[in-house]
Amino acid sequence: MKVLDKNTEKKILDAAKTVFIKKGFDGARMQEIxxxxxxxxxxxHYYFRNKDKLFDAIFSDAFVKFIPKIGETMLSQKHFFDKIKLLVESYIDMLTRNPHIPIFILHEINRNPQRIIQILSKGGANPEMIFKVINTEIKKGTIIPVKPQHLIVNIIALCIFPYAGRPVIQGFIFKNNNKTYQKFLKERKTEVSNFIINAIKKK
Amino acid sequence: MKVLDKNTEKKILDAAKTVFIKKGFDGARMQEIxxxxxxxxxxxHYYFRNKDKLFDAIFSDAFVKFIPKIGETMLSQKHFFDKIKLLVESYIDMLTRNPHIPIFILHEINRNPQRIIQILSKGGANPEMIFKVINTEIKKGTIIPVKPQHLIVNIIALCIFPYAGRPVIQGFIFKNNNKTYQKFLKERKTEVSNFIINAIKKK
DNA sequence: ATTATTTTTGACCATCCGGTTAAACTATAT
DNA sequence: ATATAGTTTAACCGGATGGTCAAAAATAAT
Structure with a gap:
């Protein structure tokens, strides 16, 4: 009975997301999806003409999640350190809900860097505003002089890496203990913002 | 004339490295190699019975490079901050020479996490010694209290991410300007160690 | 020079895989 | 009730792909 069925398109997208994110474009099989x-x-093929089209639907959705909404947070009226705390916390929350997105995006972007150029051409980023916010804080004396580019990359790196590199870290540092690693990931919400704030705070 | 030829096995390994690292296991084609x-x-197939065997040869070689020789550096007799500088510098140097290794390893480990267990069983890591070194520095008062696990992950994250996430960062933050990005990567050798040391230094 | 061994090759095979087609089934409109 | 449009399926297709094989070419051993 059709009414009880979840919309077929939705069923396909869910399945495709699972398979593509687990196996990547090349490893995924249409039959498996x-x-x-x-x-x-x-x-x-009736709903999505071919593998590329289906993949694009999954990819663009995942990509949006991958890029943190750094602008919104940074332009608010909070104290700079609170902005960082908020950004780190909400980004790590998102990664906890979607732990496999980082490697998926990083791998696929690398496989086809052209894609990022398309995304950018559709009006993507405006980092200048964020640079400005950071430079203002430097002038105000809240933080020591740092190149905004490095600070931004550092923040994202510290959030993402434990998810992108999970098997390696869990294996080498946590003797493959899943529970300990989960605890570690939770700790990072405060640990990472403290680390960042310490690194840039003027004393 | 054979003498002039590079050893066939070496030729194969070089080619396989190029193709596997660019395309991943699933994307690589034996014909292309x-x-x-x-x-x-x-x-x-005469030299390496099948695709898996050939891949393993490439993977294990790349994996060794991926894991920084953090132990050696940390157990030397230098000042702790010099150890960090040295570690960061040598690791970033390695990544500059092999910029595509991170995504390759991260993706393939994720595709087959079982592999990391095999690697570990062949005697891989001994992080306890490093934890000890860090804890000693905390007791000595060189650095503020931090969980060693977080510190190690932070160091590696800050080094690796600009390479793993290159297309995204270069696209969004550097308007796809290759030269600017190269400059950025060079800056990080000092920028990252300063950032880390600032974050943990006791004042 | 002849034989034995190793290396290299072209041709080939079975299977997998993305994609198509025509027909069946279902729901809706008239 | 019947035509129309939308949805789903089984069967199929052609090309790509990992892998094999037997024979040729090169090298080493006698």
Whole structure:
């Protein structure tokens, strides 16, 4: 009975997300996505003409999540250190909900760097405003002189890496203990912002 | 004339490294590796029985580079901050020479996390010694109290991320300007160690 | 020079995989 | 009730791909 069924398109997108994110574009099989969605393979091609089209739908959705909403947070009226805390916390929260997105995005972007140029051409980033905010704080004397570019990259690096590099870190540093690693990830919400604030705070 | 030829095995490994690191296991084609090595495809299977075997040779080599020799540096007799400077500098140097290794390793580890368990079982890591060194510095009062696990992950994250996330960072923050990005990467050798030392230094 | 061994090659094979097609099934409109 | 449009399926296709094989070419051993 159709009414009870989840919208087929949604079923396909969910299945495709699972498979693409786990296996990457090259490793994913249309048949596997069909199986995961419990539908006929031809139906995939009925809804999404081909593998590329289906992939694009998944990718662009994941990519939005991957780029933190750094602008909104930075332009608010809070104290600079609170902005950092907020940014780190909300970004790590998002990564906790979508832990496999980082490697997926990083790998696929690398496989096809052209894609990023397309994304940018559709009006993507405006880092200048953020640079400005950071430079203002330097002039105000809240923080020591740092190149804004490095600060931004550092913040994102510290948030993302434990998710992108999870198997390695968990293996080498945590003797593959899953629970300990979960605890570690939770700790980072405060640990990372403290680390950053310490690194740039003027005394 | 054979004497003039580079050892065939070496030719294959070089070609395989290029192709695997660029395309990943699933994206790489045995024919493409053969072409890159300018040999017949059957010869690949003569030297390395199958794709997996060939891949393993490449992977394990790349993996060694991916894990920084953090132990050696940390156990030397230098000042702790000099150890950090040295570690960061040598690791970033390595990454500059092998900029594509991070995404390759991160993606492939994720595709097959089982592999990391095998690696560990062959006697891989001993982080306890490093934890000890860091804890000693905390007791000595060189640095503020930090959990060693977080510090180690932070150091590696700050080094690796600009390479793993290059296309995104270069695109969004540097308007795809290659030269500016190169400059940025060079700056990080000092920028990252300063950032870390500031974050943990006791005043 | 002849034989044995190793290296290299072209041709080939079975399977996998993205994609198509025509027909069946379902729901809606008239 | 019947035509129309939308949805789903089984069967199929052609090209790509990992891998094999037997024979040729090169090298080493006698």
């Amino acid at each position: 069909a199986d995961e969605a419990i539908i006929n393979k031809a139906l995939l | 053969a072409d890159e090595a300018i040999i017949n495809k059957a010869l690949l």
